[in-house]
Structures are given as C-alpha cells and as structure tokens.
Amino acid sequence: MQPEKLYHIYNHANGAENLFREVENYRYFLRQWEKHIQPVAYSLAYCLMPNHFHFLIKIREQLELETTFGKFQTFQKLEYHLSKQFSNFFSSYTQAYNKKYGRKGSLFSPNFKKKEIASDEYISRVIAYIHLNPLHHRFTENLGQWPFCSYSAYTENKPTLLHLDYALEWFGGREALIEFHHNYLTRTSELEEGIR
Template sequence: MANKREPFLPDNLYHVYNHGNGDENIFRSEGNYHYFLMKFNQYISPIADTFAYCLMPNHFHFALYIKEESKLTEHFKDKLSKNPQGFENLAGLISRNFSNLLNAYAKAFNKMFERKGSLFLDNIQRKKIKDENYFTHLIHYIHYNPVHHGFVRDLNDWKYSSYHAFLSEKKTRLERENVLQWFGGKNDFEKFHQWKPKVDFEIEL
C-alpha cells in the first residue's frame, strides 16, 4: 500500500492517484476531464514529467517523474528566496502544487454543481517506483484501468487516458518517445497492452 504522507522527492518516479470522497464522482462531464488536465498542466507539468495517466469518473492515476532538484529550485526560486529552508522546504513546495491542483479543481467543480464539502480523499496518494518491472506494468495498468473497473470493454474506447497519445503523431506533453523506446517501439507498446495486467496493483483508495 502506498504511503500518502511520504514526501515527493526530486529525481524520483511515482505512481500518483486519488479517489472521490465516498461514492462521489469527481468527473461528471467531458468538460470536467478537460478542466482537470488544464489545471494539471498549470500546477504539475512545470515540476514533473508525465509518463502515463488515466482519468475515470471516480478516481485517477498518473505515472510521474518529479524533476531533478536544480530544475525545481529554479522553478521555485522566488518562493525559496523568501523562505530558504533547503531541501525540506522544496519537498513541501512540490506537495503544495499537488494540493493546489486538487483545490482549484474542487472549487470549480463545487461551483458548477452547487455542492459543498470535500471532493477528494484528504491527501493525494503516491507510491515511489523503485523497480523497472513495476514501472513497465504500471504503464499498462494505468491504461487498462477503465476496463478493469468496467467502464469500457476495450481500452481503445476510453477517451480520458494517455493511451491514444502514444499511438498518435500529434504534439503531446507526455514523455511519449521515452515510453515508446522503453517498450521497444510503438508496435511492441501496442502489443503489450493487448493482455490483462499480470502484476497485482490492487490498492486501497
């Protein structure tokens, strides 16, 4: 099980995920999905590289690489200069960006649907990726998740994941070339996604 309190550290890969509060859906319309990704690009893309993602009605998954310390220090230089506390403060700033993402999205969601209260579980959850085999199967697991949870029968039918971007030539913020090379090319990437996950990624959300 992931440790949701574990700090985000520079130069590390993470499986990042969260779930709606209770039985709450966090995405009710196509516009919700697009807005969440827009806010993700605002708050997370400057501090992390994205290897895969999937957004589903009541939860989401990302495979992210938190950028190296020098790039993060440059990005946060104004905030660090005001309160220079070294590495611990940098880790706090990273976590704050994830909190800002969820808070900004929840605020807009609540306003749109005239609801009150917490939309997400109390803290974004994460698991540090230390094993190459885990990383390989995590990419597949993330893309296969809508099938696993019964939202679609074929992963090609789910619009709100990064899977289609890896098979496209359109410009993307994803680490597409790195991921395709990892799998041995586009054809091998596609073949790898044709079977059910063999690694148990069942997690408590």
C-alpha cells in the same frame, strides 16, 4: 517526493461521489494538472475515470525545479513545495467543481496516494495498469477507446501533455509498448495483485 523519482499518483472522490460529471470536467482537470503539476513533474501516463484517477509522473531534476522556482535551502523546503503544487491543484479543481455544481466541502479523499516506482519491471506494469483501467472497470471493451486515458497518445501520435519519449524509449518503441499492453491484458488478473 524527490527529484528524478517516478511515482504512481492516484486518488478517489469522497464517498460515492464522482470527480467528473461531464466531458468539460475531464478537460478542466487536465488543464489544471498542466498548470500546477507540469512545472514540477513530467507526466508519463494517466487515466481519468468518473470517480478516480491515476497518473505516472517523474519529478523534474532539482536544478530544473530551482531554475523555475528559485533555490531550495533544504530538502524539506523542496518537499513542501512539491506537496504545495499538488495541494493547489486539488484545491483549484475542487473550488471550480463546487462552484459549478453548488456543492460544498472536499471532493477528493484526503491525502492522495503516491507510490514510488522502485523497480524497472514495475514501470512497465504501472503504465499498462493505468491504461487498462477503463477495461478493468468496464467503461469500454477496447484498449484505447476511453477518451480520458493516455494510451491513444502513444499509439496515434495525438497532441498530449505527456513526456512520450521517456516511456517509448523505456519500452523500446511504439510497437513494443503496444505489444506489452496486449500481453499484460491477457494476464491482468495475476499481475494486478502486485500493483495494489
């Protein structure tokens, strides 16, 4: 991962397990995300589902990272530090989850997925794809009703860990963001092929 680049981050639970069994699990996951990932990246969109999650992030500028963590002598050290923050995040959540439910071993599939956002069109599509995940998996029938998704933070001005200004400016405002989501919803099947 590199400073100022955007990434679609996602991962699944190991096997047929769930990452979240109750509401407090989702909340704890977001608190740990804020603790470990917010210092290195802006969160632009997210959706937490029972057995997987999606985030769109933008890595902070190198100067900002160095102000927080000190100077990085090489690019590899910066890469290592970014990877370590994610490793600490996954480890902290897994340890707490394992302790609470009396389980052992890894909770997440190894090597979380990260896909660099390489085109402008892809940014809009990934944000909509993330927000429409609960509909796609049939956990809700209405956009914005899944409580562990960032869509409502954009539409209702709710308190959030998100960097809302980036996406709102990208879409050209709240109404344009909402309109894009509704248009995307009507043609989801043809566009999803380009996300995976």
